Amino acid sequence: MKITDLKCAIIGQNPVVRITTDEGIYGIGEIESPKAYIKPHVMYYKQFIVGQDPTNVERVMLRIRNLGSFKPWGSAVSAIEMALWDIAGKAAGLPVYKLLGGKIRDKVRVYNGGVRFPMKGSSPEDYAEVMQKMKNAKEGFTIIKQPISFHGGAHRVVPNFFYGEVEDGSPYISRGLLTEKGLKYLIECVKAMKEVLGDEVGLALDCGPGWVLPSAIKFAKAMEPFNVMWLEDMITGDYTPYVLADVYREVTRSTSTNIHTGEQIYLRQNFKDLIEKHAVNIIGPDPCDIGGIAELKWTAEYADLHGILVAPHGVFNGLFGLAAQVHMCATLPKNYIAFEYPVGRPEWWYDIVEGLPNPIVKDGFIEVWDSPGMGVDFNEKAARKYLREEDKDFFD
Numbered sequence: 104m105k106i107t108d109l110k111c112a113i114i115g116q117n118p119v120v121r122i123t124t125d126e127g128i129y130g131i132g133e134i135e136s137p138k139a140y141i142k143p144h145v146m147y148y149k150q151f152i153v154g155q156d157p158t159n160v161e162r163v164m165l166r167i168r169n170l171g172s173f174k175p176w177g178s179a180v181s182a183i184e185m186a187l188w189d190i191a192g193k194a195a196g197l198p199v200y201k202l203l204g205g206k207i208r209d210k211v212r213v214y215n216g217g218v219r220f221p222m223k224g225s226s227p228e229d230y231a232e233v234m235q236k237m238k239n240a241k242e243g244f245t246i247i248k249q250p251i252s253f254h255g256g257a258h259r260v261v262p263n264f265f266y267g268e269v270e271d272g273s274p275y276i277s278r279g280l281l282t283e284k285g286l287k288y289l290i291e292c293v294k295a296m297k298e299v300l301g302d303e304v305g306l307a308l309d310c311g312p313g314w315v316l317p318s319a320i321k322f323a324k325a326m327e328p329f330n331v332m333w334l335e336d337m338i339t340g341d342y343t344p345y346v347l348a349d350v351y352r353e354v355t356r357s358t359s360t361n362i363h364t365g366e367q368i369y370l371r372q373n374f375k376d377l378i379e380k381h382a383v384n385i386i387g388p389d390p391c392d393i394g395g396i397a398e399l400k401w402t403a404e405y406a407d408l409h410g411i412l413v414a415p416h417g418v419f420n421g422l423f424g425l426a427a428q429v430h431m432c433a434t435l436p437k438n439y440i441a442f443e444y445p446v447g448r449p450e451w452w453y454d455i456v457e458g459l460p461n462p463i464v465k466d467g468f469i470e471v472w473d474s475p476g477m478g479v480d481f482n483e484k485a486a487r488k489y490l491r492e493e494d495k496d497f498f499d
């Protein structure tokens with residue numbers, strides 16, 4: 104089998120990759136919605152993969168993997184990887200999880216990073232109110248992640264939150280020491296949310312980046328009585344193109360609160376320091392930034408050897424991203440906690456994709472399905488009407 108073409112369409116806001124072959128089998132991969140600008144980057148790889156056998160996934164990946172980098176520049180490589188697994192699965196007549204070694208669980212736990220309700224303000228009561236709504240959500244989530252601090256915009260709305268300058272216009276560049284007032288405010292918000300969730304639903308906090316080391320340590324210690332699931336991305340994360348494992352290690356060694364990072368990191372090699380230095384308790388790679396599902400699986404296995412847990416990121420990766428997560432997470436070792444559940448936005452995404460269970464999430468879990476490849480596909484007729492003028496030939 105040979106790859107004949109690579110296409111990329113922006114559907115809604117998500118770049119979608121479609122790889123075709125000379126045997127009529129095609130594969131689909133999806134990139135997260137804030138990265139519509141990645142389309143030309145996807146197309147750059149076409150010259151390196153056309154003519155290759157897509158079922159030798161790793162051999163194809165060796166041709167392009169060295170041409171990617173940290174978020175957002177690893178997502179094109181990652182989406183191509185997922186489309187190749189989709190083809191390989193369809194060609195073998197097997198679900199992708201079997202090609203990754205087989206499933207060790209029949210249903211995968213998800214955590215809520217995407218089912219959201221508008222917040223009236225940013226007081227502890229406002230945090231408690233949305234937490235109650237998320238706790239009541241039909242998906243029955245067992246873990247909810249909430250942005251707070253620099254990640255939740257507290258530095259913009261809470262006067263004298265920190266000693267730094269409030270920077271606007273580019274994400275996550277405000278950084279500095281928290282004031283006593285800022286620290287107390289965050290603790291009050293967490294207290295209010297925990298009163299709603301109790302010990303029934305886990306609370307994870309997406310915190311930064313933007314913290315400096317002393318504030319991170321103080322806050323992590325203050326969180327100990329609350330038993331939060333994890334503190335995410337305090338030091339680096341999101342669009343930070345480096346890791347700073349030694350700084351994370353200082354935070355992690357100072358506290359019994361779980362410290363988490365990794366969504367922006369590209370390739371297993373760049374997780375090496377975090378894992379070998381035991382710099383965090385939980386890694387959170389995104390399959391569509393790390394270099395794909397096999398790359399993430401390897402990294403999760405290596406983390407397990409070091410007593411480190413894994414909770415894959417992926418809130419904006421769309422419904423094809425969701426399918427890839429289900430197959431991958433079914434095969435991850437026992438250090439797996441949950442993956443971040445992506446939602447289809449706009450809502451019509453659910454009308455143009457077929458193959459997902461209905462309802463998708465039951466009691467906080469998704470049942471692993473058995474159809475070949477990723478097991479999801481476009482309803483072409485329904486999807487065509489959302490193709491942009493320049494992408495009209497996407498299905499041809």
Ligand SMILES: [Mg+2]
Nearest residue numbers: 309335336366
């Ligand atoms: Mg995050």
